[in-house]
Amino acid sequence: MVNHVHRCYFTAGHSRRTGHYNVQRSRPGEKPPYQRCSSQDSLDELALDDYWKELAIIQHTGDTEPQEEVQLKVADEGEQEEAWLTEAGLATLFDESAADGEDSMVLLSTLTRTQAAAVEKRVETLKQTLRKRNKSYSVPDVRDIFKPPASQDTKDDESASSGGSDNTKKETVSSGEHSEAEPCGGGAETETDINLEVSFSEQALLSYKDGSKVTQPVNEADDKLPDFKVVRDKTGMTKVGDLAAADMKKVRRLVLIEMTALFDTAGIDLKTHKPLKIKVKESGLFGVPLSTVLEQDQKRVPGSRVPLIMQRLISHIEEEGLHTEGLLRVPGASTRVKAVCQELEQKFYDGLFSWETLKQHDAASLLKLFIRELPHPLLTVEYFSAFVSVLKFPTKKQQLQALNLLVLLLPESSRDTLKALLEFLQRVIDHKEQNKMTLNNVAVVMAPNIFMFKGFRSKFSEQQEFAMATGMANIVRLLIRYQNLLWTIPKFVMNQVRKQNTENQKKMNRDRAVKKLLKKMAYDRDKNSDKTEKNTETEGGFIRVQAPQFSKVSMAVQLTEELQASDILARFLSQDSSVSVKREDLCLYEIGGNIKERCLDEETYMKALLELNPSAEWVIKSVQR
Structure with a gap:
């Protein structure tokens, strides 16, 4: 079902009826039936009107230039496990000639029980698949990968996963850029406490054992969303960008294993996709791969991490004023937007574009156009289905934990660009009294621009269409509201990195000649x-x-x-x-x-x-x- 729903969402072949965005209705002119879904927040039908209108605008605006259709491919069984183990730095478990064999053993020694179970599951599946194909790979028995640790080792592992709980305080994370610190009361952990010291998958396992794997009722209104408190350790928070590249590589491998363990623990089937190669524009601004745009920008402004065109559009919108009513919701004139887009392609890098003539709503439309016309989604093809599946987790806390891990898994270019976009969207919401754009409004309008990207085609039923609309809007709402939390590297991951570095250093000392x-x-x-x-x-x-x-x-x-x-x-x-x-x-x-x-x-x-x-x-x- 996960894969089916995921495939169904990638579409752009729609038609406009009665002011709403519909797809081959069984009863022409009807909207999809409104249904509350127990596994996710449900937005009211009135708010979703903006979603269908935004889709209609996207269809009416059309592509700036024709582009080859992107096709998704789910890796065959066995291939997926090989790719996962390789990305996790554990290729030696099926290929003895792979590099980093010694590092793999150190990595394995730092894993929690749920993380180890995720590795074992992939190794066992790969072993069975290869056996069916009569392949001669030497895949170890899962019982040989993780040997029962001694009592002291068990304590060390628990320490690595928990990081200790002394001298902590809680930091309230709410919408916007601000956070308020308060002393830890030392009481029992609540649903609004985000503990970064204990593995998320271990926390989920314990909560399910307590019989709490039941979807909790959630409030729909923006002002009813909970203010989560982060358990903050005295050794400091670590944000993306704070670490050296060598340690960040370790973080990414550990986060991949932890994310997979969290989905496994929740019983959520997760299939990663890979895009087939397509022809893309090799230069320009719109419809160009994000990496290509950044390469162009870095030749002009060394160190650029967010596309210059996106930075300039955001800057222009803010200079003109975030108080404009309907900002992001009200579209610019489609013919004018298309003309400005072509002019920017020709004049932007030469500095000849006349920004003072660009209207506020046109600039907002161009910003949305840039995001949705990326040849591959901002959230990446590889992890797109994981983002879509986040709302299958039963609690807001687990949804945020999953989003935290997924953000850390994004390539640096996608992560930095997404961060800049979400920060801008929060600034728009901060002016909601003037522009009438609440968190819900912004999330509903931006969802199709983030999740409906250029090149994907499919059909889906009315019920699936509506489920996708509510689901995508709610994911964007979570990304905006809790963005201050999502770029934080959990302490339990940092402790595992420290343990790996310690073990590697010990081995270097042992192996020195003379x-x-x-x-x-x-x-x-x-x-x-x-x-x-x-x-x-x-x-x-x-x-x-x-x-x-x-x-x-x-x-x-x-x-x-x-x-x-x-x-x-x-x-x-x-x-x-x-x-x-x-x-x-x-x-x-x-x-x-x-x-x-x-x-x-x-x-x-x-x-x-x-x-x-x-x-x-x-x-x-x-x-x-």
Whole structure:
């Protein structure tokens, strides 16, 4: 059913009747029947009028240029498992010649029981498939992959998955950019508490064992959506972009395994799709692959992470004023939008386009056009069905946990572009008193532009059409409302990364040749090095903070229970007047030890973090945005 519904949604062959967007009705002129779905929020029929009107606008506007139709392909059984294991960094489980074999073993040693079960399931399915095909791959028995751990190892694994629960506080995450921190009351966890320290799939497993795998009633109104509180650890929150590439690679592999484990635990069948190769435009702005647009932009503005055309359209809309009534809902004139689109293609990069003549509603229409005409969806073909299936989870908390993992799985270009779009949409909603665009309104209008992208064709029944409309609108609503949570890397994942780095470092030390020579070198080096000084300072309640990028090379900072990263940055700026960098462009980095490099959340408590990573060095640098 999951795959069927997923295939059914990809369509653009519609016709317009009675002011609504309909598809080959059995009774002409009727809207699809309104039904409440127990597995998802249901938007009222009046709100969905905007959805059908938006679809009609999309059809009427038509394509800017013809494009080859994209076809989805579900990998054959066996192929899907091979692809999953490879992406998870576990290719050695079916191909002994694959690279990163030793890293795979370290990765396996850090998995929780639900994550291990997800791996075992894929290995067993692959083994059975290959056996049917008489293939000669040497796939290990699942019982040989994870051996029962010793009692101490079990404790270590539990620690890695939970990360400890001391010294935490809760951060309220609501719509918009703002969050309010409050002390943890130490009471029982509630449905609105988001615990980032324990594996999401482990949490789901425990809740199902308690008999709570029942869809909870949910409120439809925007102001009735719950304000989720994030359990915040003193060692700091880690956001996307805070980590070095090597650690982010580990994060992505762990998140893939965790996401799969969460879907498995909930009993949600998930089939990933892959797009067949199609001919796409190799240059331009609209209907061009996101990666191609960014390559063009980076030649002009190095380091660009969000398409320049999208940034400029958003900037223009905000300059003209977010108070415009019906912003995003009221379309620009289709002929004028098409003409402006062609003019932008010719003049944008040369800086010759006359932005002062661009009307507000036209700019909003162009922004939506850019998103939906991407040859492949912003949410990617690979994980599109997973996004569609999120509402099958029985609770809002689990839906948000699934969305959190899926956002982390997106390619960097898609993730950054989606973030910029959602932040803009929230700013539109912040002006709802003037523009009359509430969270529901914006979600309903944007859903077809995000989920109905250029090139997909199919047919579906009236009931499926309506289910898709309500489902997609509600997913967009969750993405907008809880965006501050979705770009956070859960602490249990970070603990697993730290454990992998620790194990890899131990192995490097064990495998060094000429051990005696290296011991002597280490002794001679440590005897007179800064490391001895650093350790002495740490034992005396001090840490040494380096700032080689600036004139102040280093400074000693006394540790206290309440010392935060923000305090160190403030002290640095007060002591070095020659620093011309803005405070918001500076970051204190944790480097080495059990992490490669991490930009610290300013609310990180330094003493608590030092206990977690005693071998780290502390460096102040400019943030690479």
